[in-house]
Amino acid sequence: MDVKSILAKMSIEEKIDLCCGADFWHSVAFEKYGLPAITVADGPHGLRFQYGESDMLGIHNSVPATCFPTAAATGCSWDIDLLKEIGSAIAEEAQTNGVDAILGPGLNIKRSPLCGRNFEYFSEDPYLTGQLGAAFVLGIQENGVSACLKHFAANSQEYKRFSSNGHVDERTLREIYLSGFEKAVDLGKPSMIMSAYDKINGIYCSDNKWLLTDVLRDEWGFDGIVVTDWGGMHSRVAGFKSGCDWSMPGGGTTHLQRSALKAYQLGELSEHEINKCAKRMVNRILLATANRQCSKEFDKDAHYQMALKAATESAVLLKNDSILPLSVDSVAVIGYMAKNPRYQGSGSSHINPTKLTSLCDAVPDWFYAEGCDQLGNTNEYLLEQAKEAARKSKICVVVAGLPESYESEGFDRNDMKMPNGHIRMIDIVANVNPNTVVVLLCGSPVETPWIDKVKAVIYMGLPGQAGGEAIFDLLTGKANPSGKLPETWPLHYEDAPCAEYYGSPHRDAQYREGIYVGYRYYETATVPVRFPFGYGLSYTRFEYSDLYIEGMNVHVTIKNCGKVDGAEIAQLYVTPPKPGIHRPDKELRGFCKVFLKSGESKEVTFILNERSFAVWEDGWKVQKGKYEIKIASSVRDARLSQIIEINGIEVPVSHWQDGSWYASPKDYPPKEDFEKMLGHLVHAPEPLRKGNFTDENTIAEMAEYSFFVRIVKNAMIKAISKDNGGKPDYNNPTFRMTYASSVDAALFNLAISSCGAMPVNVAYGILEIANGHFFNGIRLLVKKDR
Numbered sequence: 001m002d003v004k005s006i007l008a009k010m011s012i013e014e015k016i017d018l019c020c021g022a023d024f025w026h027s028v029a030f031e032k033y034g035l036p037a038i039t040v041a042d043g044p045h046g047l048r049f050q051y052g053e054s055d056m057l058g059i060h061n062s063v064p065a066t067c068f069p070t071a072a073a074t075g076c077s078w079d080i081d082l083l084k085e086i087g088s089a090i091a092e093e094a095q096t097n098g099v100d101a102i103l104g105p106g107l108n109i110k111r112s113p114l115c116g117r118n119f120e121y122f123s124e125d126p127y128l129t130g131q132l133g134a135a136f137v138l139g140i141q142e143n144g145v146s147a148c149l150k151h152f153a154a155n156s157q158e159y160k161r162f163s164s165n166g167h168v169d170e171r172t173l174r175e176i177y178l179s180g181f182e183k184a185v186d187l188g189k190p191s192m193i194m195s196a197y198d199k200i201n202g203i204y205c206s207d208n209k210w211l212l213t214d215v216l217r218d219e220w221g222f223d224g225i226v227v228t229d230w231g232g233m234h235s236r237v238a239g240f241k242s243g244c245d246w247s248m249p250g251g252g253t254t255h256l257q258r259s260a261l262k263a264y265q266l267g268e269l270s271e272h273e274i275n276k277c278a279k280r281m282v283n284r285i286l287l288a289t290a291n292r293q294c295s296k297e298f299d300k301d302a303h304y305q306m307a308l309k310a311a312t313e314s315a316v317l318l319k320n321d322s323i324l325p326l327s328v329d330s331v332a333v334i335g336y337m338a339k340n341p342r343y344q345g346s347g348s349s350h351i352n353p354t355k356l357t358s359l360c361d362a363v364p365d366w367f368y369a370e371g372c373d374q375l376g377n378t379n380e381y382l383l384e385q386a387k388e389a390a391r392k393s394k395i396c397v398v399v400a401g402l403p404e405s406y407e408s409e410g411f412d413r414n415d416m417k418m419p420n421g422h423i424r425m426i427d428i429v430a431n432v433n434p435n436t437v438v439v440l441l442c443g444s445p446v447e448t449p450w451i452d453k454v455k456a457v458i459y460m461g462l463p464g465q466a467g468g469e470a471i472f473d474l475l476t477g478k479a480n481p482s483g484k485l486p487e488t489w490p491l492h493y494e495d496a497p498c499a500e501y502y503g504s505p506h507r508d509a510q511y512r513e514g515i516y517v518g519y520r521y522y523e524t525a526t527v528p529v530r531f532p533f534g535y536g537l538s539y540t541r542f543e544y545s546d547l548y549i550e551g552m553n554v555h556v557t558i559k560n561c562g563k564v565d566g567a568e569i570a571q572l573y574v575t576p577p578k579p580g581i582h583r584p585d586k587e588l589r590g591f592c593k594v595f596l597k598s599g600e601s602k603e604v605t606f607i608l609n610e611r612s613f614a615v616w617e618d619g620w621k622v623q624k625g626k627y628e629i630k631i632a633s634s635v636r637d638a639r640l641s642q643i644i645e646i647n648g649i650e651v652p653v654s655h656w657q658d659g660s661w662y663a664s665p666k667d668y669p670p671k672e673d674f675e676k677m678l679g680h681l682v683h684a685p686e687p688l689r690k691g692n693f694t695d696e697n698t699i700a701e702m703a704e705y706s707f708f709v710r711i712v713k714n715a716m717i718k719a720i721s722k723d724n725g726g727k728p729d730y731n732n733p734t735f736r737m738t739y740a741s742s743v744d745a746a747l748f749n750l751a752i753s754s755c756g757a758m759p760v761n762v763a764y765g766i767l768e769i770a771n772g773h774f775f776n777g778i779r780l781l782v783k784k785d786r
C-alpha cells in the first residue's frame with residue numbers, strides 16, 4: 001500500500017497513535033496496513049541500542065558496539081571524510097541490530113565551556129558544526145539508516161534543560177544557533193530532526209511552529225520527520241499544529257493521545273493538521289523499512305581500527321617544547337586515567353564498547369604510578385609513588401583531566417577547573433622531573449595553571465575505545481598530531497562573555513552576548529586566551545604561499561617543510577568592512593584539511609558564496625564594501641590575506657547600536673543593552689515561593705517551601721539511590737543525572753511528557769500542596785488520572 005491509501009484507511013485515533021511512540025524505542029506498528037514499527041537508538045558516538053530495560057540516561061546496558069571518539073574529539077579533526085566514515089560504520093552496526101534510525105549527530109553550539117553536554121557537540125562555530133554534522137549524516141544515511149540532528153535548537157545548557165526559556169534575538173539565532181542545523185539539512189538531507197526540550201522566547205521547541213515549520217520546512221526545505229527529545233512533547237495539540245510529528249518515548253503517555261483526540265472533537269485541532277504529521281510518519285516508516293538490509297555481523301576489528309584512526313586524527317598537540325615525539329624508552333606513566341581512561345561521556349550517548357584500550361595496555365613495560373584516583377583523591381603514599389616513578393625515568397607522561405561526575409548530560413560544570421588532586425599530581429611530578437608531558441582526557445576546556453611547568457600537552461578529548469593506543473602512537477611519533485581546536489580555551493572561565501549569567505542559578509537562559517560566542521567575542525574584544533580557536537601544533541611545519549582569488553574561489557598553496565609527513569588544517573576567515581552593522585572581527589567561512597608528505601606542497605581551494613559575507617537583518621543581506629580574506633593556521637595566526645570588493649547593499653544599522661556593548665564588545669554585556677537589542681524588557685522568572693509555583697517548577701524547588709514536598713523529595717532521592725543503599729552519591733554522574741531528570745525536572749515533564757514517570761494527578765496534587773492548597777492537593781492525589 002502507498003502512503004495515500006494507508007492514510008485513507010486509518011482512523012483519526014490511529015493517526016494520533018502513530019504520532020506517539022509505542023515504547024522507548026519503537027513507533028506503533030499497524031500491520032493491517034502494512035506499516036511495521038521502526039526502531040531508533042541513540043548515537044552519536046556509537047550505537048546505544050537496548051534490548052531489555054530501557055532508559056534515556058545511559059543507565060541500563062546496551063548491546064556491545066564500537067565506541068568512537070566523542071564529538072569533543074572528532075570536532076578537532078575538522079575532517080569531513082573521517083566523520084562520514086564514522087557515520088557509515090555506526091550505521092552498519094545499526095543494520096546488524098535491526099535499528100532504523102540513529103539519534104545523532106548533536107549540533108548544539110558550545111556557548112559556554114561549562115555546558116555538561118559539550119562533549120557531544122562539535123564546536124562553538126556553526127559553519128564547522130554544520131559541515132561536520134552534514135558529513136556524519138551522509139555517512140549514516142548512505143548505509144540505509146536515518147540520521148537525526150539534535151537538539152533543535154538553542155539547547156546549549158543542561159541546567160533546567162526541560163523548562164528553561166532562552167531569551168534570544170533572531171539575528172543571533174539565525175547566525176549562530178540555527179545555521180549549523182541549516183547547513184546540515186542543506187548538505188546532509190537528514191531524515192529526522194529532534195526538537196529540543198527548552199523554550200525559545202517563551203515557546204517550547206516542540207510547540208514552536210516558527211521553528212519547526214516556517215524555518216525548518218518552508219525556508220530550508222526539510223522533508224523528514226521531527227521527533228521530540230525524549231519526554232520533550234510539551235503539548236501534543238500544539239505539537240500537531242507546529243509540525244512536531246512524533247512524540248517519544250511512547251507507552252505511558254496515553255494522556256497525550258487523549259488530549260489530541262479531545263481537541264479534535266472540540267474542533268480545536270483539525271484533521272488536516274493531524275494528517276500532515278501522520279503522512280510524514282507513514283512516509284518515513286515506509287522509506288526506513290525499505291532500506292533495511294539483511295543483518296550481518298559487522299567487522300569488530302575493522303571498526304576498532306577506525307576508532308583508533310579517528311582518535312589519532314582528532315588529537316590536538318597544545319604545547320611541545322621539543323620533547324615530542326619521545327625518543328627514549330625510560331618513560332613513567334602517571335595517573336589513574338592512564339589505566340582507567342575516561343573515553344566517553346555520561347548519559348544517552350553512553351556506549352558499551354566492544355573492547356577498551358588504555359595507555360597502560362598499549363605500553364605494558366613503562367613504569368606506572370596511580371598518583372590520584374579519577375576524582376583527584378590522593379594521599380602521601382600515592383604521591384610518593386608518583387614522585388619515585390618520576391625520579392626513575394627520563395620522561396613522565398601524566399594522564400589527567402575531568403572525572404565523569406564533572407561533565408555529563410543532565411547537569412553543567414560548576415567551573416572550568418580540573419580536580420585539585422589532578423593539578424597537585426601534575427605539579428609534583430613536574431617539580432621532580434621537568435621533562436613532563438600531560439595528556440588531557442576531558443570533553444571540554446579546562447584551566448591549565450600548571451602549563452608553564454610542563455614541556456608538552458596533548459588534548460585527546462574523550463577519545464573512544466581505542467584512545468589508549470592512539471595516545472601511544474602520538475607520543476612515540478608513529479602518528480603525527482593534526483587536530484585543531486574547534487573551540488577557544490579561555491585563560492579563565494570568567495573571561496567568557498556569558499560567564500556572569502550562564503546556567504545555575506539562572507533558570508532562564510539570556511543570550512545577552514548575542515552573536516559574540518567563542519572566538520567571535522575573544523577576537524573582537526582582543527581578550528588574551530590560553531589557546532585560540534583553530535589552534536593545534538604538529539611534528540612538522542607548514543608554509544602558506546601563492547594566495548589568489550578568482551571570483552568566489554580562493555586558492556592557496558601549502559607546503560610541508562618539515563621532516564615528517566603530516567596534515568594541516570587551513571582556515572579561511574572573513575573580516576567585514578567597517579563601519580556598518582556590528583559584526584565579529586573574524587568569521588570562519590571555509591576550511592580544508594590537507595595531508596602532505598615531507599617536502600610536498602599542494603594547492604587547495606576554498607569556495608565562498610553569498611552567505612560567506614551575509615548578515616541576518618530581517619533576511620540574509622550582504623553589506624557592500626571591502627572584505628579581508630585571511631588564510632590562517634588558527635584564528636590568531638593569519639598567514640596570508642587579501643582584500644576583495646563585494647557588491648551588495650547598505651545594510652541598515654539599528655538605532656540602538658551606537659555606544660552599545662555590541663558596537664565594541666568587552667567584558668560582560670549589560671542587561672539594558674541586551675534589552676535594547678531585543679526591543680523589549682527581559683523579566684526574571686517568578687520568584688520561588690508558595691503560591692507562585694507552576695508545573696514548570698521542580699520538586700527540588702518546591703521542597704524549600706513545603707514540608708510535604710520535602711518528604712516527597714526525600715522519598716524520590718531514596719528511590720533513585722537504591723543501588724547505593726538509599727544514600728545519594730553526588731560524585732556519581734548517574735545519580736546526578738537521574739536527580740536532574742526527576743527531582744529537579746519540571747513537574748509537567750515528569751507527568752505529561754515522560755512515559756508516566758509520575759501520574760498526572762500526583763504531580764498536580766503535589767503542586768497544589770506546594771502552593772498552600774493542602775486539601776485540594778489531597779483531593780487530586782487520591783483522584784484517578786486527570
Ligand code: BGC
Pocket residue numbers: 042055056057103150229230348
Ligand atoms: C537526550 C537525547 C537522547 C534521548 C534518548 C534524551 O534525554 O537529550 O539526546 O537521544 O534522551 O535517549
